[in-house]
Amino acid sequence: MTAAECITAVRRSVKDELPLSVSVAVGSTIQTALFVIPFMVLLGWVINKPLTLLMDPFESLVLYLSVQTLGYVLADGKSNWLEGFILMSLYIIIAVSFWFYPGSTPLDFLTVCPR
Numbered sequence: 001m002t003a004a005e006c007i008t009a010v011r012r013s014v015k016d017e018l019p020l021s022v023s024v025a026v027g028s029t030i031q032t033a034l035f036v037i038p039f040m041v042l043l044g045w046v047i048n049k050p051l052t053l054l055m056d057p058f059e060s061l062v063l064y065l066s067v068q069t070l071g072y073v074l075a076d077g078k079s080n081w082l083e084g085f086i087l088m089s090l091y092i093i094i095a096v097s098f099w100f101y102p103g104s105t106p107l108d109f110l111t112v113c114p115r
Contacts (some may be wrong), residue, residue, distance in 0.1 A: 002028070019077065056104050073086065073087060086114075
């Protein structure tokens with residue numbers, strides 16, 4: 001999310017235009033997921049630094065829970081302080097859990113760049 005998109009999302013939410021604010025924020029996230037991440041994988045292949053899209057089971061679970069929570073919050077098209085608090089708390093919980101999660105080592109054949 002660029003600074004302009006962030007400012008637009010905040011201004012729209014201050015003016016009580018939640019659907020537009022959410023569409024700006026979610027649209028930016030979708031653009032990142034669909035373009036930047038695959039681009040980084042391809043760039044890693046070019047510079048011989050392997051990067052895979054293989055996710056650890058813990059990462060997959062966190063992704064699933066965050067999407068479900070966001071879907072729950074956005075389902076009614078309204079917002080209140082409690083839903084914002086839930087999302088901020090989820091963000092903090094995810095950050096702390098990844099800080100202490102030891103991770104797993106990828107399989108050897110997945111860290112080799114194709115030639």
